[in-house]
Amino acid sequence: PLLRCxxxxxGYGIYTKPAxxxxxxxxxxxxxxxxxxxxxxxNPSWVEAQRSDPMENxxxxxxxxxxTTGSALNDGETFRRISAMMHSLSDIVLLDGSCNLxxxxxxxxxxxxxxxxxxxxxxxxxxxxxxxxxxxxxxLSGCFVNLNIGDIGGLWVETFSSLxxxxxxxxxxxxxxxxxxxxNELCDCLADPVKRWCAFQLLHLFAKDSQPIQSxxxxxxxxxxEQQLSEWKETMDEEEGIELEEDVSxxxxxxxxxxxxxxxxxxxxxxxSHSEPDxxxxxxxxxxxxxxxxxxxxxxxxxxxxxxxxISSLIQKTNALGWIMTSALQEADxxxxxxxxxxxxxxxxxxxxxxxxxxxxxxxxFRTVESLPTLVKxxxxxxxxxxxxxxxxxxVDNIVAxxxxxxxxxxxxxxxxxxxxTVSGSCVSREVVATYEQDECALSxxxxxxxxxxxxxxxxxxxxxxxxxxxxxxRWALQIMLMLNNQDGSVLDALLLWKQNVDKEFEGxxxxxxxxxxxxxxxxxxxDLECKTCHNRFHTSCLYKWxxxxxxxxxxxxxxxxxxxxV
Numbered sequence: 001p002l003l004r005c006x007x008x009x010x011g012y013g014i015y016t017k018p019a020x021x022x023x024x025x026x027x028x029x030x031x032x033x034x035x036x037x038x039x040x041x042x043n044p045s046w047v048e049a050q051r052s053d054p055m056e057n058x059x060x061x062x063x064x065x066x067x068t069t070g071s072a073l074n075d076g077e078t079f080r081r082i083s084a085m086m087h088s089l090s091d092i093v094l095l096d097g098s099c100n101l102x103x104x105x106x107x108x109x110x111x112x113x114x115x116x117x118x119x120x121x122x123x124x125x126x127x128x129x130x131x132x133x134x135x136x137x138x139x140l141s142g143c144f145v146n147l148n149i150g151d152i153g154g155l156w157v158e159t160f161s162s163l164x165x166x167x168x169x170x171x172x173x174x175x176x177x178x179x180x181x182x183x184n185e186l187c188d189c190l191a192d193p194v195k196r197w198c199a200f201q202l203l204h205l206f207a208k209d210s211q212p213i214q215s216x217x218x219x220x221x222x223x224x225x226e227q228q229l230s231e232w233k234e235t236m237d238e239e240e241g242i243e244l245e246e247d248v249s250x251x252x253x254x255x256x257x258x259x260x261x262x263x264x265x266x267x268x269x270x271x272x273s274h275s276e277p278d279x280x281x282x283x284x285x286x287x288x289x290x291x292x293x294x295x296x297x298x299x300x301x302x303x304x305x306x307x308x309x310x311i312s313s314l315i316q317k318t319n320a321l322g323w324i325m326t327s328a329l330q331e332a333d334x335x336x337x338x339x340x341x342x343x344x345x346x347x348x349x350x351x352x353x354x355x356x357x358x359x360x361x362x363x364x365x366f367r368t369v370e371s372l373p374t375l376v377k378x379x380x381x382x383x384x385x386x387x388x389x390x391x392x393x394x395x396v397d398n399i400v401a402x403x404x405x406x407x408x409x410x411x412x413x414x415x416x417x418x419x420x421x422t423v424s425g426s427c428v429s430r431e432v433v434a435t436y437e438q439d440e441c442a443l444s445x446x447x448x449x450x451x452x453x454x455x456x457x458x459x460x461x462x463x464x465x466x467x468x469x470x471x472x473x474x475r476w477a478l479q480i481m482l483m484l485n486n487q488d489g490s491v492l493d494a495l496l497l498w499k500q501n502v503d504k505e506f507e508g509x510x511x512x513x514x515x516x517x518x519x520x521x522x523x524x525x526x527x528d529l530e531c532k533t534c535h536n537r538f539h540t541s542c543l544y545k546w547x548x549x550x551x552x553x554x555x556x557x558x559x560x561x562x563x564x565x566x567v
Contacts, residue, residue, distance in 0.1 A: 003061040004060075006068075020070070038081050051092055060104060063104075067113075072118070086115070129173075160198055182202065213253065213256065224260075225257075225260050247314050251311045259292065305489065315372065329391060334362070365400075396455055401453050412492050417496060445477070457481065457484075479521070501517055513536055526539075528540060528567055529565070
């Protein structure tokens with residue numbers, strides 16, 4: 001009771017945030033009392049006893065005292081000991097099934113915030129790699145996703161959001177372990193208006209710094225996706241089914257199970273469903289999940305450009321893009337200026353004020369056109385409602401195309417994988433020029449981006465190439481156009497693939513007669529099916545697509561009934 005009374009006198013607010021300056025104003029030295037508490041919590045047998053039979057009021061009062069007096073501490077060793085103490089306290093007060101979990105977690109947040117604020121000014125202490133502090137943040141994040149909205153009030157959410165901002169500015173790594181372990185639960189929190197902003201900040205952090213969540217040959221595909229995969233394969237031939245299995249497997253290695261489930265559900269939602277009573281909340285949830293999916297897609301694509309093709313193929317099968325584009329176009333503000341920062345609505349510092357359906361929908365349009373250009377173009381040409389076509393075209397021309405080209409040129413400038421190839425570009429001429437010398441031949445390619453790309457196709461010119469037969473450089477031009485106009489590839493990815501194809505051709509490898517490329521645009525594999533009659537080699541996916549489109553199973557070159565072998 002004494003600690004509680006002293007904490008209240010020192011300004012600990014039951015319904016407001018604790019005052020942290022009173023201890024310095026009154027020149028109170030809390031080191032003696034905190035030293036005694038440290039000795040107690042550093043006793044392993046006592047802590048273990050408290051975990052099984054805790055003195056709940058005592059631990060709550062300790063947290064209140066730390067929240068009001070922590071700002072007076074300035075010794076690095078004391079902070080290190082308190083971090084371990086806070087870890088023990090979190091284990092004790094955040095027990096599963098506790099009836100006071102909401103109140104206890106709020107006290108823990110207040111103490112954590114006060115101590116972190118004080119430790120920032122300590123020269124001989126850094127919390128960036130402190131595993132105890134990361135563990136406490138993970139447990140508080142677990143409380144956030146598991147507590148019912150009726151159990152927590154506005155002060156709880158406000159305190160948690162402030163703690164998120166505080167840790168994010170100190171080091172995003174402080175929050176990553178929580179974001180990684182709770183990615184599925186955070187998706188569900190997006191449907192709750194009270195939890196939405198905090199949940200998305202953690203999910204966005206996970207997506208922007210994502211790593212494969214599964215690896216190796218035994219990737220577990222979620223049961224719901226497994227069932228959907230079986231239904232998709234019923235209408236496919238064997239090779240197409242194998243290719244789709246690989247797409248789903250790669251996607252499952254990067255996307256959390258709940259995101260994959262929501263993507264499937266989005267494709268089955270009516271485009272007018274956001275006019276229903278809970279439609280706006282469901283719409284906001286789907287838009288935010290979509291942004292996280294695109295962030296993961298981009299990160300996976302930078303690790304290996306094949307990941308982009310695999311994940312985008314899954315997205316295409318779900319039919320989610322059509323619902324997202326139609327819904328976002330109806331909600332977005334398409335009259336924004338080029339100088340306006342569309343990403344401001346996601347900002348950890350000031351984004352809460354701009355966290356509206358209109359702002360998020362506008363960003364969704366931008367990010368979708370930027371990350372899935374081929375799927376957007378296909379939807380625009382085949383399924384976009386007529387009354388939305390002009391709005392989207394003007395938005396792409398005025399906002400998306402200039403910004404994406406500028407961002408792409410920055411990526412090209414920062415790239416370190418070009419080797420002897422040199423690349424330059426201009427936002428004014430909307431051209432990217434690459435030159436590459438190979439075996440005394442000067443190879444050159446110019447990529448021209450139309451003002452409404454990707455709604456219109458890029459043009460590729462290799463005419464300045466010297467010492468190469470025309471049919472050969474025309475084939476190279478087709479490779480780049482295929483990558484940019486049909487495979488959701490970036491300019492950087494297309495140029496790197498072109499360079500790899502050139503290297504393989506100069507090594508004597510013959511290209512696939514279907515796609516005119518040595519390396520398959522999607523899988524980056526070399527031709528691996530050989531015709532027994534003419535001995536030409538094809539990419540497996542290219543040949544079976546040829547069979548499907550032509551309606552007959554004959555060799556592309558010799559036109560004999562197909563009889564081939566894997567090589």
